[in-house]
Amino acid sequence: MIDKKVSSESVNLQQEAYQYLIQSDYGKAAELYQQAISAKPSVKQYYWYLGLTLLLQGQEAEAQTTWMLAMLEGEAEQLDEWANELIEVLQLEAERQETLEDYPMAWTLRQHIREIRPSDIPNLLQIIQLSIKLKQFTGEDLHSLGVIEILQLKQGVHVNPDLLLQVLQNVLDSAPLDPWLPEFAEACLLYTDKPQTFIYVLMLAATKIAYGIGQYQRAIQLAKICLHLDAENIEILSHLSTFYIHNRQDDKGIDIAKLCCSLAKTLPEKVFACCLLLRGLMGTGGHWQEVLSLLNHYESLLLSLIEAQPALTDRTSTSRLVNSTFFLPYIRDDAKTNRWIQNQVVQLCQAGIECYEKDRLERYHQRTSHPGSSGTAVQPLKIGYLSHCLGRHSVGWLARWVFEYHDRNQFEVSAYFINYQSRLKDPLRDWFVEHADKAHKFEMNSLEIAEKIYQDNIDILIDLDSITLDITCEVMALKPAPIQVTWLGWDASGLPAIDYFMADPYVLPDSAPDYYRETIWHLPNTYIAVDGFEVGVPTLRRDHLDIPNDAVIYLSAQMGHKRHPDTARLQMQILKQVPNSYFLIKGIANQESVKKFFIQIAEEEGVDCQRLRFLPEVALEATHRANLGIADVVLDTYPYNGATTTLETLWMGIPLVTRVGQQFSARNSYTMMMNAGITEGIAWTDEEYVEWGVRLGKDEAMRQQIAWKLRQSKQTAPLWNAKQFTREMEKAYQQMWANYVEGSK
Template sequence: MTFDSLLINSTDWQQQAYKSLIQEDYYKAVSFYEQAIAVEPERKSHYWYLGLVLLLQGQMEEAQATWLMAMIDGEPEQVDEWNEELIQVLQAEAQRRSARADYFTALAIREQIRCAQPAALDNLLHLIQLAIQLETFTGDELHTLEVIELLRTEQSLSVDAKWLLQVLEDVIDSAPLHPSTQEFAEVCLVHVQHLPNALGVLLLAAIKIAATLQQGKVAVRLAELCLRINSSHTELLRHLSSLYQNIGDYDQGIEMARRCYALSKTLADEVFANHLVLRGLMHAGGRWEEASLVLQKQQSLLATLLEEQPTDLSQTTVVRLFGSSYFFPYFRDRPQENRKIYNQVAQLCQTNIENYAKEHIERYYQRSKVSSNVGKSTKSLKIGYISQCMRRHSVGWLARWLFQHHDRDRFQIHGYFVAANAYQIGSNQREDSLHEWYINQVDKANLLGIDTLEIAEKIYQDEIDILVDLDSLTLNITCEVMALKPASVQVSWLGWDASGVPTIDYYIADPYVLPDAAKQYYSEKIWRLPKTYIAVDGFEVGVPTLRRDDLDIPCDAVIYLSSQGGYKRHPETARWQMRILKAVPNSYFLIKGSADQKSMKSFFEQIAEEEGVDFSRLRFLPDVATEAVHRANLGIADVVLDTYPYNGATTTMETLWMGIPLVTRVGEQFAARNSYTMMMNAGITEGIAWTDEDYVEWGRRLGKDEVLRQKIASKLKASRQTAPLWNAKQFTREMEKAYEQMWQKYVEGGG
């Protein structure tokens, strides 16, 4: 019932009373309604409105007394009818107030409705939405208002299911981590699971929670509810696979990926599903034989796809394809073969992008031609950095020095923080001091979502001269952005090996990290800086939490350490490490890194047994709270043993900064030469192995020769003042010189 219908046949002053209420002239409205009661004392609606006006004036007790006075002489049936009329009046005003965004008043009115009808689900849900609007919602209200209990006991839903789903979405957005939110989602699911968008609402919410709050277990529990709606939904299975893997439940993650593969209807979908299987096996660590078979299958699937050369792939499919060849360098040091696959996959993606984003690409290209003709070689260059890793991440810790030392008179620095706002959830977004530092460090910070066309358009509108990708294949979103070519010159640096995207002009390297032959199999032009492709001024170091006595290791023992994720644990390298341990009596091996601990222990136990090493000499270390503590704990090691064919990078720099000898095996691919270039740029050659046998020999020699270890530690300590690896300011000047030379080549038409 509306206010207008209640005023039919009313006198003029009754209409004026309502008008006064609308205009919030409550003193006049009270006067009018009191006159109405005096003239028509039997007409109950006058009391309802008079009490409403008193309530709006903040006179709650007077309002309740007015309503009670109107009902006091009624029979039970009449009182029920009058109560219903009063509720309709209050609901109408509450709705009007909500429509005007006067949520505080609407909340007060609905609290009165709750007093009269404490179990009215419709009103209780409105109270929750109003609390969310007023930003006072905590999640406790779901139980204090007994909403969960009502939904659990209701056989037939008394409210619109679509609206209930909207309330659920609002609740998850407002209080995603509150325990009651999960309960609320479960009881709502019974009533909304038939709706076509129910699965999408819950799945997107789970993705948001995982991406922004990094609360993977909460996200998984929410996503698991979607299985009750459709357990054969391939998109759900894809995301569940990643979510499970990200929280370390690799078996479930692999199972979801295999189910997704079995349900895939296209070759491209099979490629991505098989990639998810491989991802789970690799991150679990220790399941190398199984992973090798899946890798062979991936290579076969990709070969068939590349032979077919489809040109009608969807945007989602293309984005997923970029990372489909990601794991090859973890298995083999054959860059020519690996890069051929990268380049071909990237070209296939590029072809499809040029079909579905033709208008964007043509517009960007036309502006690029105009820019080169203008010749802006003397202007302040706009440098854009795009990444999801400008935060507490390996890339974030290393790249910050370049940002800190940039010459702001010659360069304008723009940061494109991908996925930084796509999943923001109220004020609950996880704090990250390094992320905040980056935002404050750039001249212009752009907190972007995952819409690649939107990201590219932002870069284009900012008229970025040189766009630098810090992610490469580690984030397929940035691959697509780079393929759209929104900037005049595009560069790949730091995050991983080059992606092979045809629109990327340069790949930053140095004299060591790539061999001379690399130019033959890279699609990008290799731009070699004179000394090093990365430098830092140092690392923060905390208080160590590791002690030998806690690990039951004698004081005079030699400690080897390897700190890498399970996906870098190649069995051949593990064999070399066991041979080193066998050759050095009274030595122990500490193993640290994200992986399935049961799987990792089984992996090393088998290899130790085969190499004749007592498994009791191995120690498996848990993760620690902060990066600073991790670095401090490196000090327990006498020698660090690197991985191959995929070396450490940040871990290598941290090891060298802490003055600890390192053994690394140098290969041909970028991933197998990171530690090599870092050691050379720290002034250290001891520990650089060019063959498998050299690796074992260096490990044995460093373990037995304490004097040599001390000599290396002294050289590393002294290198902090002299070595290129620890001179981020000089490195920044070299990067800036490279940018200027790239731009000059561009404006001269030879970019």
């Protein structure tokens, strides 16, 4: 190692030189190292430091020449020893530069270490770390540095597992689509000594990649790597099933969901797995017989869960259950039973959250239970909107008008974005950021979101997601705001921490207060209004679809979850009774599965399958709206109606046939039609649904009359007056606050 016979004078000279070096006086340091070399030319350490000072001044060629000269005529053993000494000097300086946050210099130093020892895996990992910090990491780095090859050798490779995991995590965050990433992750797997931590890191990244940037194939790859560590882990398998479904690999997703059902041991796991299977089956749009046969088992599991009242003491168990009743209203219109089951299940989840977040809840309650303690004046009221849908999503297209028209003298508007992905280009999301007084961007950490809402002293927190997202439910359950409201995104969640559910005179029946936990706040006209929609250039033509110009075109544009076989059968009965009519079917689902589903029902009802047309998705919402114009009549779904699609249909002036039920999801189109001044097409029974469908198909004059009324309604109807609607929402907020203050007194 370093020569220990150096005279005290030389040692002092070296120490003085090093002091100049760390003070960045490289010229003086180099001068002193040269003096030391003149005095003791055999001491190689002086050459290493002289070269270092030259390198720190940007003189890389001179630095390398200095080191090479020092190594001339050395024996093999000496060269190895000297190389180790030089690496030690460069390593220490690289660490110092990293501490100083001079990452470019640290990167340069580590590159020189790499030239001396190309297979030094800890150094290569540090180079990757620095490349990421410098934002110069590329998809080829893992390959070009030879990291994967070296790790795969296994024998003779010594690496800190914690450092390796940290590098993997950073690569996942900075370059999730790197082509070499899956192979790198598999190589890291060979060295992990904390399998559960490894799984957590990889699966967290997989969910971000899937739901943040929509790259489901990469998420599938990462989840499958985790299965090498735990092949029967329900958490991994459930995510993998969902990734497959989103990636339109439905059969694989369903098979894995069935595997989860077979592996589930506890009652909460069984409920969760059954819900997962339902999701896979319903999402295809064509497995309804299996769905209906599974319904009794699904409901019995939920009832058993409610009866057992198991203690949920961890976040994973709770998040799995919080949206486990999601599919009930898609399957049946039984408002009272569906609501009771949902209320009971989410109450169980609320109790779990109160158990594992007791201290936080108590801290929040100290402020939210006393209006004066927040320090917030009555005006402006602080309103917070919480959602993962504030962008190109149905909720985003509809909620934007409230942001547009809010009176900023009376209301301060904050937006809390869940799973905000900066990589994702979304002009509507950017619009929300610009139109909020304060915009807060989060990933998927419910505690971080709740704390921010609490620190912001929000007076009224509006939940736009309901039970469609577990993170939103957990935030709302923590009660970070004194008044909490569910609006727009779905039916009410049933969480005890929610105070109000926004409705109108039509969207809920008179009996609704009997089975809703939340107080129902009835707005005077409608629970949603818009000023309109952007409409693009249509891409559909009758001749392209081989449909005659004089034919009657029916259309249905909904996702697979909403295509109940009973309603599809009614639609075929309409088609059968209207000569020269065709049915266009469009929506997010498995195309082959949907085709098989409708063709089978058409054949059973005696309808020629040549009258069916299956349309692909289009990239832009504006194009989708323009394409609605090809339809003469739109046939709504039941027991789960259209919502945004209904608004778009009415905006385009197209007659709609809807079947009204008892639950919120079966009355969306009803309230929208009433608030547009249209009663033609509103059916209260299956028979009326068919009658209206046939009548509108045969009566061109009636269709024209409805189109004219819809055109006129744009000037007068509550449905198309978003400014008035916003004023009504604001009055509701002010009254809620007044009630809260009065109640606290």
